[in-house]
Amino acid sequence: MTGNGQEQFHVSKVLPSYWRVTFDNGPVNLLDPDTVDQLADLIEAIEHDADLTVVVFRSDKPGYFMAHWDFRSDNARIAAMRPGPTGLHPYLDNFIRLSKLPVATICEIRGRTRGAGSEFVLATDIRFASETAILGQFEVGVGAVPGGGPMARLGRLAGRGRALEILLGGDDIPAELAAAYGYVNRVVPDAEIEDFVDAFARRIAAFDKVAVTGIKELVDVATLPGNDEMAAGLTAYFATVGRPQHRPFAELLFKNGLQQPDGVETHLGTAIGELRQHGGGEEP
């Protein structure tokens, strides 16, 4: 379904200063090695566009913004990827550079975005969510430390207590709770969010890029983790993900519909907790 080299980021240039990017990769919008390559290209294009001030990321996939990382990805391809401009693996390099783009980046979150999808939205500037949004970092439930920086980002965004609830609990975080915790900016009704985000983006699109860039640079100083801290997270991820003793559990998830629109994917965070306690599938 994924990793076929097809275009995943559909860019609509609404105005010279405003791009609207719709993500599209299979029935649940997985992230995979192609996503990493294509996101790197998109980020580079945004970095070099002198007219652009705002980019919106969105999805038309029913129920899904970005499900999570594709468990069937080619690990050898991932391992062989060359470092990006930060000197770090491109999975993380992308997210670090996404945060520092000289434009405002906004996520219009409808449906589920977990794991790598949550890391993506956390790497953008502003997160508006409809009541259909569900966020989460379920990695703890499959034995892994998340790799794309959510310890660093949620720690600073939601505070220690809520970051630890999200990351150690690994449960689904519905939109209202996500807004209460600062995980998203606010909830906008699903019927209005597309117009709301478009209007917000058009405001910024009418502003002076020098001001937008200058403001972001100083908010970056106040709020962004250093690259070393981000790198430590990716190292912990590679050290913990896909260990042999967790493979049977991953297969159990696939038997329950992982990476399909219905079944376990609809309530993945909750389901992982239940399956871990009652569903077995783990080798000693």
Next chain:
Amino acid sequence: MTGNGQEQFHVSKVLPSYWRVTFDNGPVNLLDPDTVDQLADLIEAIEHDADLTVVVFRSDKPGYFMAHWDFRSDNARIAAMRPGPTGLHPYLDNFIRLSKLPVATICEIRGRTRGAGSEFVLATDIRFASETAILGQFEVGVGAVPGGGPMARLGRLAGRGRALEILLGGDDIPAELAAAYGYVNRVVPDAEIEDFVDAFARRIAAFDKVAVTGIKELVDVATLPGNDEMAAGLTAYFATVGRPQHRPFAELLFKNGLQQPDGVETHLGTAIGELRQHGGGEEP
């Protein structure tokens, strides 16, 4: 209307340990060069008062706490101001020293406080807002990076996502949203806020100054940006504010009632976005 040297900060010494300061400068309470000079004097008086433990800042101006910086200020006078005790320009020196005063500072926010007015309230310790309060940093909409530290302060107070929404969106933030974002502490009904703040201040006024000062010093360590970070913001402000290509837009705002109680000033953040998109006034 402003810059006439009249007293803007009216100090009522309710108790030796409790001062109540009412700001008054023209029909919308603009900040101007006189404000800078008088605030410096007030801060110095507070720094040296051995009995004082709490200061409340408030406004009796209908609809306005502090509108924003006076666009008609004498720029030459501002440029010629001598550095304050921190070695920085007194506009910023005031706000840095205001945060570090050895007393609790509380804003009772009724009505609008944007731009420099928002920077003022962010420099105080505690912000209580009535439902009539509207906050915002509209500077991005007139082509400027805000100069009084809101990137540093909102980044730490509201988190990266909400700080960027406020600063890059430049829109009006009504009281309830401001409370949800941590921009103000909480909303207190307009009919009750004066008594509420007075009662809160009287509590602190009855406490031991040694304890108040000792607590603040350690919260300062945990939460205040360094002076260098604040200075970078002011440098960015002076580099971006009042550039020739934005002057026609400022004139358009004046034509729409800028710095008058009615007209554009009532919904300035929203209005700037609309005028930028539809109202023209910008030279290429």
Next chain:
Amino acid sequence: MTGNGQEQFHVSKVLPSYWRVTFDNGPVNLLDPDTVDQLADLIEAIEHDADLTVVVFRSDKPGYFMAHWDFRSDNARIAAMRPGPTGLHPYLDNFIRLSKLPVATICEIRGRTRGAGSEFVLATDIRFASETAILGQFEVGVGAVPGGGPMARLGRLAGRGRALEILLGGDDIPAELAAAYGYVNRVVPDAEIEDFVDAFARRIAAFDKVAVTGIKELVDVATLPGNDEMAAGLTAYFATVGRPQHRPFAELLFKNGLQQPDGVETHLGTAIGELRQHGGGEEP
């Protein structure tokens, strides 16, 4: 009533990976020198248990989680305590090591937890509160800087404005306000909180300790204050607590029922403010 060497932390080992600890010390659950010694032992046991991933702290005492530090404690015993593994006094050493435990720690807060009790819950990872919970740091009202780190922790958790309101106001913070401020994670109805926390803990108990530990280590980097900052708070506490001029006020509190389940202890934060303003008891 306290300081009698009886066991205060009752540990129920629900699962090898899940301990449930019920605190019990007199009618209002005071913290005292025995608490310090016993908590040090408990922390050491948790540090060395290879199977443990989650610990819940709770109380069965009606109306009280942990009231606060016992005003009648033996100060000579406290002063004579030997430093813990961090090199700091064990009161603070406990709280620093509690935060860094290689397990998830959760407080199920029913009833009041103020002063040292507030510092205890702030040192744990996740705070769930029922609507019966009341938190606060009333120390300012008895002339002291709190010693267990709330300036550092609340500053990072609730933001500067709300941290200063809590710490300089010294008032009672009911559960809903505590949740709005990030002081606790969220409010769970009192009739449900025991089951809710148990279900949350059982999730984590089913997860891989390597992932739990790896996640915490990186959230620690993003969110924990340094030991030096914590040490400065304890130094300020010892320099301010129990000064002679505040002793008559402490006696006034005892006359009003301090450390008893009813009377002043039910609304201690509010009561201290009222007694300071109207009740006298202070020597010049």
